[in-house]
Amino acid sequence: QVQLQESGPGLVKPSGTLSLTCAVSGGSISSSNWWSWVRQPPGKGLEWIGEIYHSGSTNYNPSLKSRVTISVDKSKNQFSLKVISVTAADTAVYYCARDPGQHNGYAFDIWGQGTMVTVSS
Amino acid sequence: DIVMTQTPLSSPVTLGQPASISCRSSQSLVHSDGNTYLSWLQQRPGQPPRLLIYKISNRFSGVPDRFSGSGAGTDFTLKISRVEAEDVGVYYCMQATQFLYTFGQGTKLEIK
Numbered sequence: 503q504v505q506l507q508e509s510g511p512g513l514v515k516p517s518g519t520l521s522l523t524c525a526v527s528g529g530s531i532s533s534s535n536w537w538s539w540v541r542q543p544p545g546k547g548l549e550w551i552g553e554i555y556h557s558g559s560t561n562y563n564p565s566l567k568s569r570v571t572i573s574v575d576k577s578k579n580q581f582s583l584k585v586i587s588v589t590a591a592d593t594a595v596y597y598c599a600r601d602p603g604q605h606n607g608y609a610f611d612i613w614g615q616g617t618m619v620t621v622s623s
Numbered sequence: 624d625i626v627m628t629q630t631p632l633s634s635p636v637t638l639g640q641p642a643s644i645s646c647r648s649s650q651s652l653v654h655s656d657g658n659t660y661l662s663w664l665q666q667r668p669g670q671p672p673r674l675l676i677y678k679i680s681n682r683f684s685g686v687p688d689r690f691s692g693s694g695a696g697t698d699f700t701l702k703i704s705r706v707e708a709e710d711v712g713v714y715y716c717m718q719a720t721q722f723l724y725t726f727g728q729g730t731k732l733e734i735k
Contacts, residue, residue, distance in 0.1 A: 538724075547729045548726040549726070550723055561722055597671055606677055607681065610662075610672070610717075
């Protein structure tokens with residue numbers, strides 16, 4: 503079955519760039535799914551960051567859009583998140599998730615284990 | 624943006640008893656295609672979220688039938704018919720009818 507695994511640095515300096523990758527295994531990233539990033543600050547709720555389709559089409563949370571880029575690498579079967587100009591407010595557990603689209607009600611049916619990213623000097 | 628409001632924020636429940644969580648959206652979640660894209664997620668302590676229910680009332684694969692979803696328009700409910708110890712965690716509703724996707728603030732289910 504499809505599994506997702508996030509990876510990337512756990513510590514980023516303020517004003518720096520946060521870069522994470524989500525590896526897709528057990529299935530193709532080129533299948534008919536959207537691939538999302540969701541974050542969760544410590545002790546708080548979930549915030550949708552954005553999503554990408556294998557074609558490269560993206561949708562972003564307007565509150566983050568100016569700082570976020572999501573990209574896909576079909577050759578490596580993975581997708582990535584980049585957040586620039588980070589502050590302490592970007593400290594969170596970052597999850598990647600699969601959205602199978604309309605037939606599954608645009609519900610996130612598979613999630614990675616999450617990776618904690620701390621913004622601190 | 625559609626704001627999702629859950630009540631209660633905390634729910635102490637006795638094992639074997641039912642539990643109910645409400646979720647209200649700031650505007651109708653009926654999509655132009657006629658579907659309502661409201662889902663429920665469970666997050667056990669230290670775990671990623673897990674999909675329970677999609678499109679209001681459809682149980683995801685492997686979800687026990689003690690979980691059920693209902694509602695329409697702007698008002699939705701997740702019910703657990705008989706709470707078990709493994710149900711402890713935080714429950715979130717989520718709407719995908721309108722970009723951007725938004726979540727409720729979460730309801731913490733704990734055992735009395």
